[in-house]
Amino acid sequence: MRSAYEEEVLSPALQVMTKANPSLLSSGKFYLAILPTGLVVGCGGWSPEQPGKETVEQRLGHVRHFAVHPDWTRRGIGRSVFTVCVRAACAAGLMTFECNSSLNAEKFYRALGFVRIREIDIELKPSLMLRGVLMRRNIYEDLVS
Template sequence: MNVHPCTQALRIMSGTTNVSIRSAHPDDAPALGALLTESYTALLAPRYEAGLLSRALPLMTRANPRLLACGTYYVAETANGALVGCGGWTAERPGTGTLTDGEAHIRHFATHPARVGTGIGTRLLEHCIGESARAGFRPLLCFSTLNAETFYRRSGFLPIAPLAVPLTADVSLPAVLMRRDAM
């Protein structure tokens, strides 16, 4: 088995496949781009207009180099090294880089469409909630896509307000600002 040097001792059972969660690194960018493309293309289509997705997906499916280098962005991978989930948290507000004392943000979550409902996304989110809390961050906020609102609600996030996440000057994605206070 080819194990990435930063694989954590964190393993989850997902269906019949053993999946590891580890910190992401810049060399994960190509595989993450492929995962984000597969996930967002399939999972966002029911809630977003096709024309908007055709403009938004090329922007949303690029792995963010700052996230890959931050140490709080994670990937879930199978024993053979296939990435099946990703997500993380930062103290920086997405898109602005601004900091608010004690506040953290959930960032760029995705699960492979064939693995939705197997616990991978939930385990990644639980990991992020625990790690951010241990680092002293509360509350935890996220910009949820319309289709992921239920996923975040199951983990204690509550909707605050609808928002439009600007991707470029002329492309914005409708989303929901959500917040989770205490563990």
């Protein structure tokens, strides 16, 4: 994420972003990419709830906490985790994914078929904002194709 943010912004942001989210982890909608050696090299998931809120909009899901081990990027791990998310979300009746992308991850989400909606300030906690991009992608087409 250093490519997109200054150290003074990134350092406090990562303290929040790297904290495990127990409800997401136990939701059954969060996935790990694990090597045969047991090393966890990637993670990501989705939720019907908007990040940080209880709000649920019918047929809309939210992509959550995607990350790949820095030594294992650009090998298709993020894309693979996303494919699993799409299948599960389609099976649950969702039609659209939204994502609060970090600035550095916009190209990744674009490669996955997301379009940029607008720049946003992501509230990581009260008085701690991170500049990001709201992105959106239809997923029902994956089901019919």
